[in-house]
Amino acid sequence: MKIAIIGTGYVGLVSAACLASWGHEVVGIDKDAGKIASLRQGIMPIYEPGLEELISQAVGQGLLSFTTSAAPAIAGADIVMIAVGTPPRLRDGEADLSFIYAAAKEIAASLNGFTVVVTKSTVPVGTGDDIERIIARTRPDARFAIASNPEFLRQGSAVADFQAPDRVVIGVDDERAGVLLQELYEPLRLQGIPVMTTQRRTSELIKYAANAFLAVKISYINEMADLCESVGADVRDVALGMGLDRRIGAACLHAGPGYGGSCFPKDTLALLRTSQDHGVSLRIIQESIVANDARKRRMALKVLNALGGNSEGRSVAILGLTFKPETDDMREAASIPLIEALQRVGLHIRAHDPQGMANARSLLNDVEFFDDPYECASGADVVVMMTDWKALKRLDLGRLAQVVRNRVLVDFRHVFDPVEARQHGFSLSTIGVQQEAAPEMTKQAPPVVTRIRHHTPVMQNR
Structure with a gap:
């Protein structure tokens, strides 16, 4: 298949590299000319284990390329994937969909023949409907279908997560789109990996629901860690005892300083805002956010x-x-x-x-x-x-x-x-165990720092 991917961040770049490694012709599209120039030279904009080697191999085989010119790549594609950022808006925490909508307009202008437009970005429920309206309004003559295919990539293991995921979720309201995406992920189905097809809105909600639940688990074990410190228990053994219960599992039961990154904080907040817009109370999610900040x-x-x-x-x-x-x-x-x-x-x-x-x-x-x-x-x-x-x-x-x-x-x-x-x-x-008494500190005053030294960072060439 010919695939165009709009956005070369974590999701877009990893998806492009992995799909090209399966033998598809993939074009990565980004408006950042500097990033595209660096990618063409083999310089990665992010650090992700195994990604640089995979991209180098795919580019060498002629299966992967990068461009700032979206129109030709979209016009020749069977599938166009949207993998742009959806950061939280500063004023209210809702997902900023401006990049999604801009991508939809760009796609509409260049569609040629039946094309499946896939949202890989994490988006609130109903965003696929918005994309469909934008494209239909911009190009009434276009033949297309909108699908949701959320990513479940963990930073630090994203390549492995794409190549051997727990599951693939495909959300479609069009039978042709479902058939094409099932064909795309056939290599994973043959490995016994579940490829789940559902309605588009359901697919959009699955990603938020999964991340918010994991965030709740992290906040829960962190609060248990505080209790352990107070009562003289060890949170590591508490987590082990909980995690051995197959109904609970060990994932995200490691007490620490709180969750962060590009997904959990953003997605829990976006899910909370969605629930508020629909008059539904998600008190557990709300308290998880409060607990994590504290x-x-x-x-x-x-x-x-x-x-x-x-x-x-x-x-x-x-x-x-x-x-x-x-x-x-x-x-x-x-x-x-x-x-x-x-x-x-x-x-x-x-x-x-x-x-x-x-x-x-x-x-x-x-x-x-x-x-x-x-x-x-x-x-x-x-x-x-x-x-x-x-x-x-x-x-x-x-x-x-x-x-x-x-x-x-x-x-x-x-x-x-x-x-x-x-x-x-x-x-x-x-964390999560009783603490030793604070030691007696050395009395000698430390030297006065007169300037901040800036050492060469390890990742200067990445």
Whole structure:
């Protein structure tokens, strides 16, 4: 098949690469000329494991190309996929569909022959109806069908998620569109992966419902972690005991500093706004959002408590900045409110991330960035494990103990072994277990920071 994909972000780029690897002719379309020029040179706009290699192979085989000229790609396509952003509007949190509607108008102007227009972007219920009206109004003569095909890609494992998903959801109100999309995903069906066909509006709701439910699970286990700290229980064992129940499952039962990223915060808020528009109360979702916001603020208090409540002249080393490992995405990362809260009480922030520092620099002020985690921790009064990258999970605590000013660890990801930490003289504070008493801090004043050093980020060429 010939496929045009509008948008070369996480969803569009991964979808384009994977569909091309199945032998389809795919064109990735984006208005950002700089991004398209970089993609043509093999330079990735995002960090995603395995994506660069897959794109290089598909481009080399002539199955994948990139362009800013949408018209020719759309006119020759059997399927046109919309994979543009739907960020929350600042004024009310509803999904901003302006990019979706602009794409629909662009598609309408270039349609040639029967075409299935597929929405892969996460959109509120009824958006497919809007797209259908826009195209029909712009091109009354066009032959087309609108379908919903939501993505379920996790950043850091998006390529694997596309190639071996839990399920594929196809939402159609047109039989021809359903047949074509079933054919598109036939390689997955042959592997035994469920390919589910439903109504278009149902498909649109499935994505929001799934993400909001997972967000509720995360907020729930985080509140259980707080209870565990108070009653002397261990949240890791609580989560294990819950997760072994097949009705519940272990996914999203890892206590941490709160959920972030491009999906959960945006999608839970958009689902809540949709429910309000239809006069339906989703109190569990609403409380999950409130709990997650409070969770991120609570983490700053945990760091301050580890410092004995004394922030004057102290420095904090933050290890890991992105909202999860294996991605450079800083959207809604828990590190941002944590750092901002710590700065407000006068703490100096030192930070390291294997891939996310370039994006972090555009979001954070007065932060000292380091390429090396040990250099980042050098002279710090407390080291905070924020994102559990594989490289950071392998840190040598003996070496770390030699460079820090005070041997205090705050571990938000349960990375460090408590016994090993104590062997190296560290006081360890973590989530969901009773905390050790705050240590006596070194009395010597730290050196005054006269300027912010800007080190070359690890991902400078990505």
